[in-house]
Amino acid sequence: xxxxxxxxxxxxxxxxxxxxxxxxxxxxxxxxxxxxxxxxxxxxxxxxxxxxxxxxxxxxxxxxxxxxxxxxxxxxxxxxxxxxxxxxxxxxxxxxxxxxxxxxxxxxxx
Amino acid sequence: xxxxxxxxxxxxxxxxxxxxxxxxxxxxxxxxxxxxxxxxxxxxxxxxxxxxxxxxxxxxxxxxxxxxxxxxxxxxxxxxxxxxxxxxxxxxxxxxxxxxxxxxxxxxxxxxxxxxxxxxxxxxxxxxxxxxxxxxxxxxxxxxxxxxxxxxxxxxxxxxxxxxxxxxxxxxxxxxxxxxxxxxxxxxxxxxxxxxxxxxxxxxxxxxxxxxxxxxxxxxxxxxxxxxxxxxxxxxxxxxxxxxxxxxxxxxxxxxxxxxxxxxxxxxxxxxxxxxxxxxxxxxxxxxxxxxxxxxxxxxxxxxxxxxxxxxxxxxxxxxxxxxxxxxxxxxxxxxxxxxxxxxxxxxxxxxxxxxxxxxxxxxxxxxxxxxxxxxxxxxxxxxxxxxxxx
Numbered sequence: 001x002x003x004x005x006x007x008x009x010x011x012x013x014x015x016x017x018x019x020x021x022x023x024x025x026x027x028x029x030x031x032x033x034x035x036x037x038x039x040x041x042x043x044x045x046x047x048x049x050x051x052x053x054x055x056x057x058x059x060x061x062x063x064x065x066x067x068x069x070x071x072x073x074x075x076x077x078x079x080x081x082x083x084x085x086x087x088x089x090x091x092x093x094x095x096x097x098x099x100x101x102x103x104x105x106x107x108x109x110x
Numbered sequence: 111x112x113x114x115x116x117x118x119x120x121x122x123x124x125x126x127x128x129x130x131x132x133x134x135x136x137x138x139x140x141x142x143x144x145x146x147x148x149x150x151x152x153x154x155x156x157x158x159x160x161x162x163x164x165x166x167x168x169x170x171x172x173x174x175x176x177x178x179x180x181x182x183x184x185x186x187x188x189x190x191x192x193x194x195x196x197x198x199x200x201x202x203x204x205x206x207x208x209x210x211x212x213x214x215x216x217x218x219x220x221x222x223x224x225x226x227x228x229x230x231x232x233x234x235x236x237x238x239x240x241x242x243x244x245x246x247x248x249x250x251x252x253x254x255x256x257x258x259x260x261x262x263x264x265x266x267x268x269x270x271x272x273x274x275x276x277x278x279x280x281x282x283x284x285x286x287x288x289x290x291x292x293x294x295x296x297x298x299x300x301x302x303x304x305x306x307x308x309x310x311x312x313x314x315x316x317x318x319x320x321x322x323x324x325x326x327x328x329x330x331x332x333x334x335x336x337x338x339x340x341x342x343x344x345x346x347x348x349x350x351x352x353x354x355x356x357x358x359x360x361x362x363x364x365x366x367x368x369x370x371x372x373x374x375x376x377x378x379x380x381x382x383x384x385x386x387x388x389x390x391x392x393x394x395x396x397x398x399x400x401x402x403x404x405x406x407x408x409x410x411x412x413x414x415x416x417x418x419x420x421x422x423x424x425x426x427x428x429x430x431x432x433x434x435x436x437x438x439x440x441x442x443x444x445x446x447x448x449x450x451x452x453x454x455x456x457x458x459x460x461x462x463x464x465x466x467x468x469x470x471x472x473x474x475x476x477x478x479x480x481x482x483x484x485x486x487x488x489x490x491x492x493x494x495x496x497x498x499x500x501x
Contacts, residue, residue: 038147039445039463039486040420043358046190047146047172051213052231053261053278053307053359077355082305082323084355089421 023093033090033098037106044082049106053082059105070099137182137199141450141492143461143468144187145485146171151187152484153202156452156459156492159470159480163202169193169209175216175489178496179241180223185491186241188217194228194244199493206244210237218267218500225288227265227273234259236275238291247291254280264309264320264362266500268333276306276320276329283309283320283331283340302329302340307377310362311500319343321362323377330390343390344374344383353378358419360403363501368411368431375402375416382416384434394434399425404448407431408473409455415473417446417460426460428476438476442469447487453494461487 025033038047044054055061062070074095077085086095140162143152150166168174170191177186184205185197192211195204213232219225219241227238238248252260260277268274273286273294283302287295304324311318311333318331327345332338360375367373371393374383382402384394400422407414414429423445428438444464451458451473458471463486470480495501 035464040357042172043420046170046213048170048191050170050191052173052190052215080324082307082356082359084357 025094025097029094030097033094034101034106037098037101049102057102059103062099062103067096067099070102071095074098135200137493138453139493140182140199141459141490142176142185142187142197142199143459143484143487144171144174144176144489144491146174146463146488147486149189150485151185151197152482152487153197153199154459154468154482156457159457159482161482161484165197165202165204167204168195168197168207171488173215173488176491176495177217177219177226177501178491178493179219180496182493182496185493186217186219186226188214188228190214192228192230192232194226194239196244208239208244210239210246215261215263216265218265218273220267220273220288221269221271221499225291227267227286229262229265229275231261234261234277234279236262236265236273236286238273238286238288238294240291248288248294250284250286250294250296252277252280252284254282263307266309266311266318268311268318269315269499270333272333274309274311274318274331274333276302276309278305278307281306281324283318283329285331285333285336297336299331299336299340302331303327303342307359308362313367313499315499319362321360321374321377323356323359326377328374341390344385344392347376347379347383347392347395354380354401356401356419357421358401358403358423360401360405360419363404363406366405366407366414368407368414371431373405373407373414373429373431375405377401382414382429396429396434396436398436399427399439406449406451408451408458409453413437413473415449415458417449420445423447440471440476442478443467448489450490450492452492459490459492461490463487 045057046052049057075087077083139155139157141154149168153162169189172190174189187195192214195207198205211230214230217228226241235251252262260279265275271288283299285297303322306320307323309320320329327342330341330343370387372385376383382396386393400418402416405416416427426440427436430437443462447461447463449460460469468482468484472479
């Protein structure tokens with residue numbers, strides 16, 4: 001039963017990202033992504049993600065905002081605002097991984 | 111009985127005074143380097159090109175900046191978390207620290223050196239403190255529309271004991287006359303353009319110029335003639351060309367000027383704009399390695415050094431202002447964030463964040479002459495800023 005749930009969850013997450021394989025970034029890439037999040041996203045959202053020119057990205061700020069919307073915002077930016085598209089630098093899976101981590105909360109340590 | 115103590119006490123005082131005299135020093139060759147990730151600053155000196163001491167406990171220093179007291183003894187460090195910290199350069203200690211807002215972006219010190227102003231994102235507005243005790247003397251909420259608060263950017267000091275700043279969300283420029291510190295007299299300039307992202311004031315304190323993110327061009331306020339209002343300049347510089355995504359907002363800091371030419375970063379373009387200040391017209395566009403972030407002139411105006419936005423931020427380029435050509439391209443390393451010239455320009459200090467290094471260049475030979483370790487360094491601020499309008 002437990003295995004079935006795991007399989008079902010895996011299937012659902014594959015479906016949710018439009019059929020492409022939902023690979024988790026390698027450990028090395030995860031470190032790069034966290035660095036990017038704090039240092040480069042941080043130049044507008046604050047290094048501790050409490051907000052700046054861009055809005056705060058703490059878990060409580062993201063409740064009620066669907067994954068698909070958040071992922072699309074990162075990949076394509078938000079026209080009319082200062083948020084640029086990151087599609088040329090980040091893959092869908094990487095953005096999904098970042099969004100998952102933002103929801104869990106990224107710790108303050110650099 | 112009391113008298114008997116007088117002589118030994120006097121001797122002791124003399125002794126400690128002479129001990130101190132070994133360490134007596136001026137502060138004119140000192141500076142502060144922000145270590146953004148660890149909430150610390152390094153106290154550095156440019157004569158021997160050394161780091162003197164690390165000072166810790168300054169909070170979140172992402173996007174931190176510094177102004178100096180007019181006696182150049184104290185550095186005021188403005189942190190992202192709303193922290194305002196007064197650092198004593200002579201004792202290398204935090205002298206005073208307050209948390210004045212939730213989220214701040216920068217600050218300025220008044221013409222008379224008695225007031226320090228901080229521009230805040232949350233809650234949007236400006237707070238003004240006494241420079242010596244950091245007590246709140248005035249609050250200026252950046253209210254617009256139906257009572258919304260705007261993020262405040264581009265805060266500078268101006269002659270006439272004024273602070274000038276821009277409202278990012280409202281598209282306004284405000285001037286605050288601080289002669290009566292508790293009752294600032296505010297003059298508002300509306301509809302100056304969409305999303306002013308930063309601003310600068312000319313070294314003579316006459317022209318305040320805000321860069322616009324939401325549209326092409328810049329907003330110019332002549333402080334000698336505020337009654338003429340704000341005028342749009344270089345409105346066409348990006349027209350017809352697709353703007354590239356901007357991964358880091360450019361900064362307008364100081365004034366890159368050579369003769370009557372000014373050098374400015376083009377938002378969303380791989381170009382430095384050259385503008386004739388006699389008529390505010392575009393003279394040239396210099397193609398660059400990436401989107402410029404800081405465009406800074408050596409104090410003599412002969413060179414302009416440029417760094418770039420993510421992901422092309424490992425590079426520095428040098429423009430010869432006589433020919434308007436790039437004469438050198440350097441790659442110090444990953445994430446070149448900021449640079450600062452020594453007061454007379456023979457050295458340039460560069461923070462290379464991802465390499466945890468400060469690089470020091472001889473600006474004449476464009477060779478690296480030194481390097482200092484630093485923990486994720488960002489802003490570099492030398493004390494000669496104390497005596498320059500707008501810095």
